[in-house]
Amino acid sequence: MSECHGRGKTLHIDYSKCIGCETCEAVCGFLYDTPRIAMARTNDGQMIPIYCQHCEHAHCMKVCNRGALMRDRDGAVVLQPMLCRGCETRNCVIACPYAAFFATDRGVAVRKCDLCAGRRAVGLGPACAEMCPCGAIRFADRDELDELETEASREARDRVLAHIRPKK
């Protein structure tokens, strides 16, 4: 099942509104033990949450030769632990351009955001977006992403991307 309505949903973080308070990571960790959104500290000392963008053309899906990554009906890229065998290649972890596919030492050894699949199933939204004190995280339709960007958000996002993918 790789079809979804419209272009599906995703998370969007406006880093210009984010104050690095760690609430998103904490709430995710409370729900799932190991958080799937993770704080990082940039070279200039800013705390930023790293998160999955549920890419339309997801690299992680492409590189997994077990087919353990699937798109669900809301457009989320979800990991099927029973298909994943936690292979040593960790291709998925390496392939993600947003550093949002995490290696762990538990279970199938990798973890990723599934847009709170269990919560969506009962009509709730992703918990991080609900609890962010600043309203920096949106559970958004991919089609409305452009409207969410501002000059400040783009500039802040570029700073974050420069951290994730440093120039060599």
Next chain:
Amino acid sequence: MSNAMNFAFMREEPAPPNGRRVAIIGAGPSGLAAAGYLGCLGYQVEVYDKLPKPGGLMLFGIPGHRIPADRIQRGVFTLSRKFGVNFHNKTKICCSAPLHEEEGDHFSCDIRGLGELVEDHDAVIICSGAWKSRKLGIPGEQLKGVYSGLEFLFPIRAVKYATSNVSVPPVEGRTVVVIGAGHSAMDVAHSAKALGAKRVVMVYRRTKKEAPAGSYEVDRLIDAGCEWLERRTPLRIVADETGQHVAAMEMADANTGETEVLPADVIVTSIGEIPTPPFQKELGLENVRKGEVRWLHMTSIENVFVAGDVLTGPSKIGKAVYSGLRAARSLTNWLDLKAQHRENEYNYDADVITRPGAPSEQR
């Protein structure tokens, strides 16, 4: 999506009432997260706070340009309207210490004892934060014009809610010296600028790279017109000719090894807060901190739990939220087992172990 910090994020609607009543002392992020969790489960939750509005430091410490106050207030509104949480504002839960000791005490008009709450509820969670400011311990700190970070920031926010007994520190056209380089020091400096200070000088004992708030934040302050002096250790605060009011600060410059004098009208020492729980000793908080308790987050008084900065010392909103959620869940486990007289089946180790990468409990 409603634009609210949704403390009741676990459910759309509350579960049917389960007949249990829980009191929460302190409506900061830890208390509100605990209230949301318990409200979702059908608990009757009573939240007590000495301030006129719920929100804790999210409302009364951190400036509004960083956290939108209405987003917090909408979350509180949902708790009270939809989840039946009762908010008792301006109510201080009494401790052994005298009144008017910490910032914000002068707001409370009702005082109730912890013992009374314990009697009236199935359980209590103490989420009272860390509001007492750490002192530098140098001569002259008692002079007029010397503030702690919270003494400086609190009135700026509080004056919106009650004007009679708070006043914003006078900084317009003056020189403000801020000691420290954490988030609250940054907030003090930005606020001083916004209030029209003529000159804002940041003084930090280490280098920009080591600043807890990060060099990016320091650069933003410098861009905003503040001055940054690093590797300076405050030695003494000097009084003016009346002997009452601050006039300057003496500091050691580790770059040159010399002592310099910096003229100042206002000095704000923003070097951290310390927790002030009611009944510190009686609750045995030291043991809770060390993890030497039989029940996660429970104090040495049965049915009394503790969470947030009051337990960990000053931390972050995320850590306080996590702590509040964990305490609330621990409390529900405790009451469930206790109702069946099975307390000793509780597996403490299974509950405390936080997995690698998960926010750690007591950092």
